[in-house]
Amino acid sequence: MDRRRARHDPALPGRHARDRGLGARRDAARDRGCASGDLYAGGDQATLLRRRATGAWQNVRTSLDTGESITSITCDRGRAAIVGSEGTVLLASGTNVVRMPSGFDRGWHGVSGARDETTWIAGAGGRIATIEEDYVRTATAGPTVPLRDVATIGGALVGVGEWGRIVREREHGFEESTSPTDAGLAALAAIDESRLLAVGDLGAIVEVRWDGATLVQSPTDASLRDVLIGSDGRVLVVGTGGTLLRGTVESLSASRVRDAGDLWAVEGTPDEAIAVGDGGTVVRITSTGAERVPCDTERSLRAVLRTGDGGTWAVGEAGTIVRIGANGCTREHDGDATLDAIAHGPDGRPLAVGERGTALARSADGTWSPIELDLGGNHAREIERLGRHVYVVGTGGVIVRHVIADGT
Secondary structure, eight states: OOOEEEOOOTTSTTOOEEOTTTOOEEOOOOTTOSGGGOOEEEOSTTOEEEEOTTSOEEEOOOSOOTTOOEEEEEEETTEEEEEETTSOEEEEETTEEEEEOOSOOSOEEEEEOOTTSOEEEEEGGGEEEEEOSSSEEEEEESOOSOEEEEEEETTEEEEEEGGGOEEEEETTEEEEEOOSOOSOEEEEEEEETTEEEEEEGGGOEEEEETTEEEEOOOSOOSOEEEEEEOTTSOEEEEEGGGEEEEEETTEEEEEEOTTOOOEEEEEEETTEEEEEEGGGOEEEEETTEEEEOOOSOOSOEEEEEEOTTSOEEEEEGGGOEEEEOSSOEEEEEOSSSOEEEEEEOTTSSEEEEEGGGOEEEEOTTSOEEEOOOOOTTOOEEEEEEETTEEEEEEGGGOEEEEEOOSOO
């Protein structure tokens, strides 16, 4: 039997050790240890043992199915925290065992606690959770690759990110699927209900379908940062060096906006759009050409939002937020973390997100105030309103979903 156990051992805080009698790995306990210095061992067929003061081992009854194995044990707030191969999380004190709902039915690989710190659990498919006082809190629920953008195919979420990663929503969570490129993918747009178009580094263009993904011939090797697709199928892509791609998925041509630098984002339609980029670049794009819009900032602008009432905002480095008008920009916020995305938030207000999980919402008087989105300190990369939800995605594979509450 593969035994895993935890006990109080002040001589070994925060370290792994071996017990010569059992010869199996132990997750080291906190200094205060499990209740009464209890020592537990677990293994196959839902076996859980507790060592008595006499040195004898007794079976401890649990609610585990006999087909489930105990995979790891540690100590948590004076209790033994025990995880299993089918998503089970148990807390034990003496012979008393309580099962905690985890919302997970796949295997946990390990559980680890540290003195005066949160106890963490890691599981299959990139699942990471924490054990709170009386519940299990999911931190990530899928692959932990940094994601850059999300969209949907047939109502199922698809994300793209670094190293060409493509992540799909499946029945039991998110799974990484095969990609035809290892170039980072920066943005997604819907071609139709069954196809998406992703663009990324070194001119990469990928058509994503429900059953796979293929490379699309690209007219450039510039890195591509954002994409729009109109209702008639026409495409507009922006990228480094002022690159613009226009046409259809099957036939794209490249041009450049002179002295524009790298363009990071575009919003609107292929016939009428605003693009933003390095050095405070703002470009107004029409069906016949592109022209610069003066903007009183030299900071890189990373994302742009246009609203139905004609408002346009861009966000970027060092917490910069500007409102873009017909004749230039008005600065509304400055300082703090770099902001990488802006969109309508769950309550309909403009919402900007970025480094260290920063989230700022705009009030009617033009001020921007912090709000809590439960991003766990992860760097937020993109915001999308899809169906009835707002999704915020970012590093660590984080996908946070909020129900739209603005009546739309």
